[in-house]
Amino acid sequence: MFSTTTTRATMIVRLLILFINVLPSFAFKSYAEPLKMANPNKDNVYVFDMLVTRKLSMSFYINNVLHSAPVDYDPSTQRWSQRDPNQLKDCYANFTMNPNTNAGDEANLDDVLLLDGQHKRVLTINGNTPGKAIVVPYNAEVLLKVHNSVLMDAITIHVHGIDKQGMWYMDGVAFVQQCPIQSTN
Numbered sequence: 707m708f709s710t711t712t713t714r715a716t717m718i719v720r721l722l723i724l725f726i727n728v729l730p731s732f733a734f735k736s737y738a739e740p741l742k743m744a745n746p747n748k749d750n751v752y753v754f755d756m757l758v759t760r761k762l763s764m765s766f767y768i769n770n771v772l773h774s775a776p777v778d779y780d781p782s783t784q785r786w787s788q789r790d791p792n793q794l795k796d797c798y799a800n801f802t803m804n805p806n807t808n809a810g811d812e813a814n815l816d817d818v819l820l821l822d823g824q825h826k827r828v829l830t831i832n833g834n835t836p837g838k839a840i841v842v843p844y845n846a847e848v849l850l851k852v853h854n855s856v857l858m859d860a861i862t863i864h865v866h867g868i869d870k871q872g873m874w875y876m877d878g879v880a881f882v883q884q885c886p887i888q889s890t891n
């Protein structure tokens with residue numbers, strides 16, 4: 707049997723747990739996903755497609771618009787704002803964003819690479835930098851299919867977090883350890 711105080715205590719604990727569970731759902735989804743084990747193909751190989759592109763940090767991409775809309779975050783007011791993506795318009799056009807109340811703003815901010823909060827062109831793998839973690843079983847066979855979509859730049863790629871003893875050819879030094887992947891290859 708529980709006394710009323712115990713019941714009240716469990717209620718408070720339950721409410722706290724609910725609160726803790728609910729809070730992260732307001733955070734931007736892409737930064738709150740748990741790591742997941744990948745699935746192998748029929749030959750038991752873990753295949754990953756990696757599209758390497760350039761992207762502007764602190765901005766989001768709009769369908770049918772070639773460039774992205776820069777956003778800014780003011781830590782002192784904790785407010786997000788969006789600049790006008792149309793560069794022919796007034797440079798100082800600026801709109802407040804409300805990711806907690808506006809689903810469109812939340813979806814747009816999901817696409818934003820935060821990095822150090824500045825607007826920089828960076829290399830991304832499938833839109834992320836660094837690329838998303840690859841989680842496979844120990845000793846698994848992994849195939850990374852890299853597509854270089856960066857115009858005018860050749861790239862090499864290497865993976866952190868694996869033991870590379872005897873695998874010098876996988877450390878990514880162009881022309882020394884591997885041939886770079888040419889643009890659009």
Ligand SMILES: [Cu+2]
Binds near residue numbers: 864866
């Ligand atoms: Cu590295």
